[in-house]
Amino acid sequence: MDDNDLDVGYLRAIFDQSADGLMICDAQGRILKMNRSAERLNGIKASEVLGKKVASLVKEGQLDRSATQEVLETSRQVSVVQVTPKSGYTLLVTGTPVFDTNHDIAFVVVNERDISLIENMRQELDRTRQESEKIRNELTELSLLELKENNIVAESNPMKQTLHLALKLAGIDASHILIQGESGTGKGLLAKFIHAHSSRRKKTFMQINCAALPENLLEAELFGYTKGAFTGAKETGKPGLFTLASGGTLFLDEIGEMPPRVQAKLLKCLDDHEIMPIGGTTGKKIDCTIIAATNRDLNQRVATKQFRLDLLHRLNTFPLSIPPLRERPEDILELVNLCLKKYNKRYRRRTHMGYKAFDALKAYEFPGNVRELINIVKQAVVMCDGRSLDDYIIHATAPAGRCISPVKSTKNPTDLPGKLMAVEHDMLRQAVQQCRTTREIAEFLGISQPTVVRKLKKHSMGRLKK
Template sequence: MSIPARYQHILDSVSYAVVTMDLNCRVTYLNERAKVFLKGRGRDHYRVGIEAEAILPLAAPQARKAMQTEEFQRGDGRIVDRGDELFFEITPLMADGVMAGAVVSLQRPERFEELATKLDSHRRLVKQLQTIFDASSDGIWVCDGDGTVISINRASEQINGIRAESVIGRNVDTIVHSGMVDRSVTLEVLRCKEQVSIMQHIKRTDKELLVTGTPAFDEKGAINLVVVNERDVTDLNRLKSNLENMTRAKEKAQDELTGFMMLELEQAGIVAESKAMRKLLTTAVKLAQLDASGILLLGESGTGKSLAAKFIHKNSPRRDKPFLSINCAALPESLFEAELFGHEKGAFTGAAERGKIGLIGLAGEGTLFLDEVGELPLAVQAKLLKCLDEKEYLPVGGRTYKKMQCSIIAATNRDLELMVQKRRFREDLFYRLNTFALSIPPLRERVEDIFELASHYIKVYNEKYGQSKRITTRTLDIFQAYAFPGNVRELVNIIKKGVALHDGEVLDDFFEDALHPPHKVSSTHELSLNQELDRTERMVLQRAMTACSTTRQMARLLGTSQPTIVRKLKKHGFSLQ
């Protein structure tokens, strides 16, 4: 099918190449644009009648195949594809409603792009993308696969203190060399071929940026774009610095507060120069501030468990509420339950007519300290456990349960685990009281505290008795060489006696004699076993009296019974009063 000459000048005037072919894929027409295209690519052997594959190696085979389809034969078919340089479109050539061949139209890609830019939809999309690009609070750079800057947004202009036109078209390598930035993430991305994040310093604005470069790859796997995101972290770093300064200030304040706390401790008779005691008291403060329940104070007799209990109470939210203490070893079993829980009037012989409020009730929302809890009678242990579990108790002779509001702190110098094994202490109560165990070290294991303790109590008793007694380093050597089986209580008692009874101003000799009395060996004719035993017994009792305040405590310290202690004291004319 040939094209009339009067139409050929029209086809020669269009901007794209046109080639027609018949049903056998032989060329029937080429317009002038097609001839220019073919000549420019060394295909000047074109002519009408030639096989179309000879001049259109990509399009002609597709046209031949398409003309076999029903869609093309109806005149509805259309193929759009591209070669290395041009886009092409294949459509059926119809004559009187019958397919007579095919038309191949070829056009440069940039022509399509030029036309696309005129579309309203394209313009709207470009405007939207540009709005998003400029609205970002983060800086954005776009570079090509060689590192040449294609575009930057407004935020990046502000962050870097530059104008877009001063960098667009420049390679990032030259920008680094100019000193505008100290390093380029684009160069890192081009080298690593993966996303890279770096910290970047902008000299012009003195800003610190977190910069992330992300590569975009073409269909061949080569980088054709690098998109760089800049986030100004200068303020964040400033906040971090301020936070670090605040943290240091807080730590300083805590150190000062600790100093005040230690001063308060010293005023209360608690000295914590040793690492062990400081650690113990730090833990005690934490538990106190948490208002933790189930605190068990462990330690030998005289280590200061009652002082520690008061310290916990004073640092807890209950500090303004009552603090009551009961020595579980000091009450007979028959009265203990009534003392702890209270009793109604007439509950037992000798009970007050109006009844009595127990210590749990009197403590209210405060703290009840159970000292020597290992001495609790088993019957009372069961009722105490029920009270702790259910937060309520029944007074002796009462019918109505009362709410328990106080916190319980317990203390003992006994091995409760061993007592549990021997069935002398309830296992369930042991675990209920022993949620947080604080073990107070004996004085012989915290020798760093001895000097401060001695200085504190000499000052206390000098003021009390109107004295001006003092010690030298000799006393410190004496104290540090002594085991202090009665712990702090023994130290306090010996200082009290020294300040009150010693005639001289310096107490060194008194402490030497009291803690290391001379041992005189009798001559052979005076030697008497009974006399030696009495002398040793007398010396042991004196030391125990220094360390203890009750005959029960002396009995536990010396490993004997309380009646035996009473008898021995009477024998030697001693009295604890």
């Protein structure tokens, strides 16, 4: 056997033993040769199709399309995905033209590879994605239910958009989130919600009100201090909130009130990802999500040089806006129902509201937003003798309704001080009937506990526990 015969034998063995299906067609599209893998993948016998045109097999329904035909039409290599009706395989079929010396197509070599497993994996991946999307939507609904428990309701489209964006930011562990909204809209609750749905939820959530502390104390609380940093400093020093929030979330409330010097130090901290404690000489790396909130127009404060523009840009990477309650009347009804259910259970009442009260609430501007609505409903549940809260709500939401209680006194003085004293007496009397301690009365009436004790004494009412 010479070398040519040996080469032909090798080529025949490779052709027959190839795991891929191989076919050779002539320039008219007739099948000249087919290996065993091609028979198996197409579900046909070579003896039945040799000499036939591929076009006729497509017409007979034995193939759904032909790479050979497309090669003959385009004179270039063609790859197609083909489903074989008889065997059920999904094949990646590549047809390659072989040209003669005149640059005409002499043969078409067809390679077929089974991609059924890949296709099944793709379909399974699609199913998994659909299931994941379903689970994600269910988790979103559960998350919204959790929000309702904290008096954050999203029946209106603007609030829904805010909450869905918050969930998205929580899912990617976004930092430098700036929550803007009027006082009482629930910015702090939204910050806690973002933390609770992030990967850092098992770590610490620290918060500070930047408007509640003087400059030096705010700086010490945020960045900490070393031993002997200043007069009165602890001997051991003190870690700041950035350190305590490591791995978790730091919420900077009322960021618009932060003093300029602390703003500069905060900006450097955010740029360098490290803090410098007061009195320290070595920086400490920080790793926490930063969420800030404000009810101020920061652009206006930048214009009046009360807030740094570069710090605003740093904090405002992911802006979130909570619309005021007056712009989402759809949420009022749900909030009222939640509050009624909560406070009726807490104070063992069975109060209710009618449509007139709801109309009054929808027409009210709510300068205090959700916080004010909660207080109105809470006071109504506690202060009203009867079950209907309509009269109280209508009076409370009238233009001057928040100044004087609608509760009528048994006395009927004609002078203003006397009327105020009578109203105070009746409000205290009803609060005493509903509450067990002076601290509860203080919470209901929105005054301090020592003030409650003093007023009870002034009106000669019985002594209660603190």
